[in-house]
Amino acid sequence: MSLTSDLIRGHTETIILAQLLKKDSYGYEINKSLRQATNGEYELKEATLYSAFRRLESAEMIESYWGDETTGARRRYYKITILGRAKYEKSKADWENTKKLIDRLI
Amino acid sequence: MSLTSDLIRGHTETIILAQLLKKDSYGYEINKSLRQATNGEYELKEATLYSAFRRLESAEMIESYWGDETTGARRRYYKITILGRAKYEKSKADWENTKKLIDRLI
DNA sequence: ATACATACATTGACAGGCGATGTATGTAGA
DNA sequence: TCTACATACATCGCCTGTCAATGTATGTAT
DSSP states (O other), rough: OOTTHHHHTTTTHHHHHHHHHSSSHHHHHHHHHHHHTTTTTTOOHHHHHHHHHHHHTTTTSSEEEEESSSSSOOOEEEOOOOOHHHHHHHHHHHHHHHHHHHHOOO | OOHHHHHHHOHHHHHHHHHHHHHHHHHHHHHHHHHHHHTTSSSOOOOHHHHHHHHHHHHEEEEEEEESSSSSOOOEEEEOOOHHHHHHHHHHHHHHHHHHHHHHHO
């Protein structure tokens, strides 16, 4: 288990939603963005990433469509929905509260 | 799933160690302290609390002894070890790092 | 040819959290 | 006296998110 994995557990979906808030994207690209944003400190494991996509799509927080690449590997793009935006806002507020709570307790 | 449960997952042991850093204590009392410290917003579920004690004791982060109550229910007191203190310091530093990481990502 | 990067996907196992349940002691009130 | 409640510890079995391992397919560089 890596340094952060246990502490970031529970934030995976919010992190993905935050990326999709900027623009439609696909798994591989999201992970590249995360690596860049954290100077290589953090990225999602593929199994974690794709199972999060499944959950988010089932919950109608995101929608997917195939990209129209004529060359290279196909890409499945994801787009955040209205529900996803609401969820993101809620999660962000929860994070702010939880952060204070933990700071008070440790 | 409650508001905070998924986000606090992974902090349970650190929260317990933080309490034991102040003084030797026992399950029920630790939970009372947590409730007080958070104005009733947060407490550990008993099953969570006691399984955390088991893990921490196996890992030699805490030690236990029976209280000498002559009346009322018996209490099993826990005491943090040197190893537990080191673990606490490490966890706290990890938390500071993770907090920054998450803030950057969401 | 070979290795590597891009890209998606599933399976099975593991670990932490927790609902449900059980035990036992002592106190307050009807 | 009976009942309810607070204190206090403990375990079982389920659920859920994470992830190692593995597989598929395309394109590029050496």
